[in-house]
Every structure is written in structure tokens, then in C-alpha cells.
Amino acid sequence: MDHSFTDPASLRAIAGPCETDQVNALKPLIDAVRRRHRHAVRAVVYYGSCLRSGDPTSGLVDFYVIVDRYRAAHASRVSAAANQLLPPNVYYLECDTGVAMLRCKYAVITLDDLQRGVKHGRLSSLWGRFAQPVAIAHAANDEIREALRACCGQAVITLLDASLPALQPPMLPAEAFGAALALSYGGELRTEGGDRGLRIAEQDRPEYARRLHAARGHLTFDIDQCPDGRIAWRPSAAQCRSARRAWRLRAPAGRAVSVMRLAKACFTFDNAIDYAAWKLERHTGVAIEVTPRLRRHPLIYAWPVLWRLYRDGTLR
Structure with missing residues (x-):
């Protein structure tokens, strides 16, 4: 463009x-x-x-x-x-x-x-x-x-x-x-x-x-x-x-950047995990358990949760 x-x-x-x-x-x-x-x-x-x-x-x-x-x-x-x-x-x-x-x-x-x-x-x-x-x-x-x-x-x-x-x-x-x-x-x-x-x-x-x-x-x-x-x-x-090709590339690239921004938000967003869980349930009805371990160390323990949600189609 x-x-x-x-x-x-x-x-x-x-x-x-x-x-x-x-x-x-x-x-x-x-x-x-x-x-x-x-x-x-x-x-x-x-x-x-x-x-x-x-x-x-x-x-x-x-x-x-x-x-x-x-x-x-x-x-x-x-x-x-x-x-x-x-x-x-x-x-x-x-x-x-x-x-x-x-x-x-x-x-x-x-x-x-x-x-x-x-x-x-x-x-x-x-x-x-x-x-x-x-x-x-x-x-x-x-x-x-x-x-x-x-x-x-x-x-x-x-x-x-x-x-x-x-x-x-x-x-x-x-x-x-x-x-x-x-x-x-x-x-x-x-x-x-x-x-x-x-x-x-x-x-x-x-x-x-x-x-x-x-x-x-x-x-x-x-x-x-x-x-x-x-x-x-x-x-x-x-x-x-050109437009169709750009959107085919934009979707995976945009999702990858979204994941990186989520990781960065763990340091800038108070109660980021609790907010993410609340928003997820509000929009999809899917509840996830926010454990003390997940809340303390989101960059370690959130990845399996994100992968499961993406694999199940909850995250698009």
C-alpha cells in the first residue's frame, strides 16, 4: 500500500x-x-x-x-x-x-x-x-x-x-x-x-x-x-x-505479534492473567482456572493454556 x-x-x-x-x-x-x-x-x-x-x-x-x-x-x-x-x-x-x-x-x-x-x-x-x-x-x-x-x-x-x-x-x-x-x-x-x-x-x-x-x-x-x-x-x-496474499500473510503474523504483546503485558498490566481469564469467559463462556502459580509466573505457565485454547478454536 x-x-x-x-x-x-x-x-x-x-x-x-x-x-x-x-x-x-x-x-x-x-x-x-x-x-x-x-x-x-x-x-x-x-x-x-x-x-x-x-x-x-x-x-x-x-x-x-x-x-x-x-x-x-x-x-x-x-x-x-x-x-x-x-x-x-x-x-x-x-x-x-x-x-x-x-x-x-x-x-x-x-x-x-x-x-x-x-x-x-x-x-x-x-x-x-x-x-x-x-x-x-x-x-x-x-x-x-x-x-x-x-x-x-x-x-x-x-x-x-x-x-x-x-x-x-x-x-x-x-x-x-x-x-x-x-x-x-x-x-x-x-x-x-x-x-x-x-x-x-x-x-x-x-x-x-x-x-x-x-x-x-x-x-x-x-x-x-x-x-x-x-x-x-x-x-x-x-x-x-496482492490483497488476498497480504491477508493470508497478515493473519499469522498478526497473531504472532498479539502473543508477543500478551507476553509484554504481563509486566505492564496489573492483574493481566485475571483480566484475560475474565474476558475469555465473557466472550466465549470458557472458564480457565487461574492458579497462584499461573498468576505469579505467567510467562512460564500460560503457554500450555494458550496452546490449548488455540488448538480448540477458542482463540482465533
Whole structure:
């Protein structure tokens, strides 16, 4: 994929507004994140299931925390080096507001790495996330805010350019976007079913259709509107072959990177094993016993558990 960056105003138009009325409710978490990572925090981007539900108390809030430099964001040189080598680092935080307990997991990444990732990233984790509606819950200034909106618009272009040639037209716009998201999630090690991307797009069909139509003039192939409302994209045969080959390679590579990030999270994520077990049971109904030995030494004793879950098809 070698798109040149579209002009920022067009990218921001593809992303649309990146706002939420949940900002006041999220303020205790955002303030705690900013205290933990000090002056390095440039922005906090809110995404995921709590944003979609409209209730930050309904589960675990998901953030991307945008920093200027990894070394400035971390007290430990080892943590900074791990973040530089395999971004992002993932952390857990909770705040008792006196009214409700707010919990979040957040990923730390520099703006430079984010900008490169949504445009040139070979794996889909960044552009798959940022192609979906997100909210900029905190930004140091308007320049940072607009740069993040441009990243979101670029992520839409990258996702559709990478995915649509591997899919069979025609489809309704929201269905095509959902199928592209399904490919993206398929490139990760996840507990949710393979239809996750389709279900996410189904929740807000007008917005996903708007995003696709806003991006269509910036793709590397043409898209035609059918009389019945569906769209048909016309990539070249070479583009189709390249896209299918890329997704065949992306899936195992993405899962391998997911495993490495899980291993790294054992050092950065408080109660990582308990959280993983809770999420696994929540999404699949499969319960695993978290023994004291597994909790103390996850890098030694978690591998047989992961292999069994993958072999049984619980992890995909």
C-alpha cells in the first residue's frame, strides 16, 4: 500500500467529528493517566465497546494515549525500550469516583508511530481501530486534535484499500465496511467470533456508509453505485491477488505479534492473567482456572493454556 497522504482537510472530513458527551465522566481516568505519564501525554483517544454503548461504567474503557516520546512517558528505561521496540505498551488503571468505579486499559504510542502505522503499517491493528468512530477525549492543543482526526481519515483509506480487493462485490456500503473490519480483526488473536467487524458496522450503518462514500475518491480503484444501493468496486486483477496474499500473510503474523504483546503485558498490566481469564469467559463462556502459580509466573505457565485454547478454536 503506497498511498500518498491525502490533504489533511479531506482526511478530517472522512473521519468526521471525533467527540463524545462522555468526556466529563471520563475525566478522573484521563487525569490519572496524565499524572502517571506526566508531561509526555499529548492526547487521549477513546474507542471501543464503552464508547459505542454510551456508558463508560458498563465495562472496561479503551484508550489510546498519545505521547511525544516514549522515554518521557515512562519512568523506566526498560518500559520505554519495550514500547519503542513493539508499540504499544498496554496498561490498566482504575478510579473510584465515589459514585462508580471506572476502569480502563490503555495503549501508549507516539503520534509519529501512529501516523506511520495508519498509513504504512503492514498489520491491521492500528488502521483497523482508527478507521472506526473514536472520540478525542483530551488533546493538548488544536494542532494535535486535527492531526489525530487526519490519522482517523487515513486509517479509513488504508483499511478499505487493503480489504475491498480481497472481498467479493457488490455489497451495501456498511456491509462492505463491516467485512473489511472482519478481515482486520481476523489478523489478531481474539476471543470474539469472526463476525465481530460485521456486528460493529451493523450498530451504526449510516456512519459506516458515510465513511466509505467519503473515502471512495481517495482509493486506488474505482467504486460504482448500483441501482439497488449496493456498491461494486473495480480493482485490477493484480490488486486482488496482492490483497488476498497480504491477508493470508497478515493473519499469522498478526497473531504472532498479539502473543508477543500478551507476553509484554504481563509486566505492564496489573492483574493481566485475571483480566484475560475474565474476558475469555465473557466472550466465549470458557472458564480457565487461574492458579497462584499461573498468576505469579505467567510467562512460564500460560503457554500450555494458550496452546490449548488455540488448538480448540477458542482463540482465533
